Amino acid sequence: xxxxxxxxxxxxxxxxxxxxxxxxxxxxxxxxxxxxxxxxxxxxxxxxxxxxxxxxxxxxxxxxxxxxxxxxxxxxxxxxxxxxxxxxxxxxxxxxxxxxxxxxxxxxxxxxxxxxxxxxxxxxxxxxxxxxxxxxxxxxxxxxxxxxxxxxxxxxxxxxxxxxxxxxxxxxxxxxxxxxxxxxxxxxxxxxxxxxxxxxxxxxxxxxxxxxxxxxxxxxxxxxxxxxxxxxxxxxxxxxxxxxxxxxxxxxxxxxxxxxxxxxxxxxxxxxxxxxxxxxxxxxxxxxxxxxxxxxxxxxxxxxxxxxxxxxxxxxxxxxxxxxxxxxxxxxxxxxxxxxxxxxxxxxxxxxxxxxxxxxxxxxxxxxxxxxxxxxxxxxxxxxxxxx
Numbered sequence: 036x037x038x039x040x041x042x043x044x045x046x047x048x049x050x051x052x053x054x055x056x057x058x059x060x061x062x063x064x065x066x067x068x069x070x071x072x073x074x075x076x077x078x079x080x081x082x083x084x085x086x087x088x089x090x091x092x093x094x095x096x097x098x099x100x101x102x103x104x105x106x107x108x109x110x111x112x113x114x115x116x117x118x119x120x121x122x123x124x125x126x127x128x129x130x131x132x133x134x135x136x137x138x139x140x141x142x143x144x145x146x147x148x149x150x151x152x153x154x155x156x157x158x159x160x161x162x163x164x165x166x167x168x169x170x171x172x173x174x175x176x177x178x179x180x181x182x183x184x185x186x187x188x189x190x191x192x193x194x195x196x197x198x199x200x201x202x203x204x205x206x207x208x209x210x211x212x213x214x215x216x217x218x219x220x221x222x223x224x225x226x227x228x229x230x231x232x233x234x235x236x237x238x239x240x241x242x243x244x245x246x247x248x249x250x251x252x253x254x255x256x257x258x259x260x261x262x263x264x265x266x267x268x269x270x271x272x273x274x275x276x277x278x279x280x281x282x283x284x285x286x287x288x289x290x291x292x293x294x295x296x297x298x299x300x301x302x303x304x305x306x307x308x309x310x311x312x313x314x315x316x317x318x319x320x321x322x323x324x325x326x327x328x329x330x331x332x333x334x335x336x337x338x339x340x341x342x343x344x345x346x347x348x349x350x351x352x353x354x355x356x357x358x359x360x361x362x363x364x365x366x367x368x369x370x371x372x373x374x375x376x377x378x379x380x381x382x383x384x385x386x387x388x389x390x391x392x393x394x395x396x397x398x399x400x401x402x403x404x405x406x407x408x409x410x411x412x413x414x415x416x417x418x419x420x421x422x423x
Contacts, residue, residue, distance in 0.1 A: 070414035072096035072229065074152065077236035078245060080276050081284035083152045085231075089168055089224045095209040099229025101202075102222055104417045107195040108175065109136040110184035116174065116226065119145040119182075122415050125335035125406075126151075126233060131346025135182045142180075142312040144346045149334050149409065152231035153276075155283035155290040159328050159344045160314045162292065165283075167227035168220075175223075193217050235334050235409040236276075240400070251403050258400025261393060267358075268383045278333040278404065294327035295381045298362025298374035299343055306379035309370055312345060325379055337402045338410065351398050361386030 074091055076082050085091060102108060104117040114136040120126035126148035133141035143159050156162060157170045164170050174182035176189075185192050196202045197217045209225055210216035240259070242250035251259070263270045272280050272295055281292045294315050300308045308314060308326040315324035328344045342348045348357060357363045361384055362374030375386070389397065409415075 069097045070100075072100065072232040072414055074231050074234070077234060077241075079241070080153070080234070080236060081286045083231055084283055084285045084287065086166060086168055086227075089227060091228065091231075092209065094205070095225050095228045096232050097229075098202075098205045098209040099225035099227065100415070101205065101418050102196075102226050103229050104419055105196075108183055108185070108192060108222070110188055111136055114183060116183075117417060119174075120148050122412075122417075123410055124338050125149045125235070125410060127339045129340070131341050133180075133182070135180055136184045137181050139181050141182075143344045144341070146331055147335060147339050148230055148233050149235040149332060149406075150277050151233060153282050153284060154279070154332075155292045156281045156294075156329050159331075160294060160312075161318050162294070162315060163318070165290070165292075167230055168223045171223040171226050172219075175219075189219055193219070193222075196222070233409075233415060235406040237408045238334065238406040239403040241406070243403075252399055254396045254399040255403040256400075257393075258396035258398070258403075261389075261397050262400055267387050267397075268385070269358075271383050272330040272381075273333045279330050281329050292329075294324070294329055295383075296326035296328075296377065296379045297357070297384050298377040298380040299347070299357065300326065300365070300370055301362070301372035301374045301377040302370050304372065304376070306377045309345075314344075323379065326377070327379075333401065334404050335406055335410065337405050351401055352394070355389070355394060355397065358384065359387050359389060 072093060074083055074085075074096075089095075102116075103120075104115050106112045106115045106118075108115055118136075119128045119133055121128055124147075128145050130144060132143055133145050135141065146159065151157070151167065155165060157164045157167065164173070176183075176186040178186055196206070202217075206216040206221065207213075210221050213221065239250040239255065243256070243259075261267055263274070272293070274280065275282060283290045296306070296314070302309060306325055313325055315327040316322065318324075331339075336342075337351065340349060340351070342351070342354050348354050348363075357374075360375055362377055362380055364373050364375065365371045374380070
């Protein structure tokens with residue numbers, strides 16, 4: 036979706052308030068003991084940078100949690116944000132590419148939302164998608180491809196929410212200054228606030244870094260050294276507290292945003308990627324942006340398979356093969372080509388060799404980035420439970 040379309044949708048959302056209320060459905064009122072959802076930075080993390088139009092509030096984050104999991108936020112009421120961003124998979128979905136509410140296949144897979152409040156670019160390959168509030172408009176109202184399928188049905192969506200007795204309490208609490216809090220803009224503000232609470236920082240690697248020498252195995256410790264070595268170069272694109280090089284925080288002097296061509300494809304011998312997803316070039320139209328994608332976070336990477344923007348590599352072993360070769364070779368078929376020879380490839384993708392033990396060590400380290408507490412934290416779980 037182009038930047039102009041995104042700006043139009045945001046302007047629409049700020050103005051649109053929906054139809055009058057239609058009475059209350061027999062939905063349970065909001066529980067008194069809602070979870071404490073905070074955005075306090077954990078050890079080693081800076082404070083998040085918030086939108087001036089969306090300051091933090093606990094009530095807003097609690098409302099966002101419900102909206103994130105509410106299937107009434109799709110046109111046919113079959114999907115929610117949580118359908119494609121599942122907690123047990125670090126808020127990804129285990130599919131190679133996404134599948135919308137109308138069963139339309141997407142060219143790219145849903146990215147993990149772990150620590151999404153720190154990302155300076157929010158999609159695989161769109162440099163202009165930088166704010167969670169604006170990005171939420173795309174799955175809600177985007178048409179190419181259809182995700183939640185609500186374009187033209189804004190009033191219907193708001194009416195669904197307005198009739199819910201729970202939301203009749205939660206929206207005014209989250210937006211007490213608004214005469215009518217049931218607006219598209221407030222829906223996206225609340226969802227964005229919940230997403231900012233999705234902070235993952237308690238993996239074995241984190242505990243080891245904080246001084247618990249027993250948190251990582253000896254194999255994972257050796258893999259740690261390999262990962263951060265100049266020999267493998269992994270940390271250049273997947274370093275820092277977020278394990279990605281596209282980050283922003285309240286203390287950032289500037290936004291760090293980068294997109295990389297890793298030699299995953301080379302279908303014409305001149306650097307081309309499959310036409311369904313050519314990376315940043317899809318947005319800019321510039322040939323030099325062919326195949327450039329954002330480096331995803333490696334936190335919880337062991338539970339977010341399959342890998343790459345199109346899910347075309349099934350395992351961590353396969354990912355290591357790709358980088359060790361300096362680019363993937365596809366011997367036959369429509370995407371055949373030698374990625375190592377891709378002229379647009381990043382200079383960091385030069386290849387390397389590993390012994391069998393070093394490969395095991397590297398995978399052990401990547402597995403030590405799994406934050407089990409984050410994957411099972413009840414604060415982030417579907418609040419509707421058995422109501423469906």
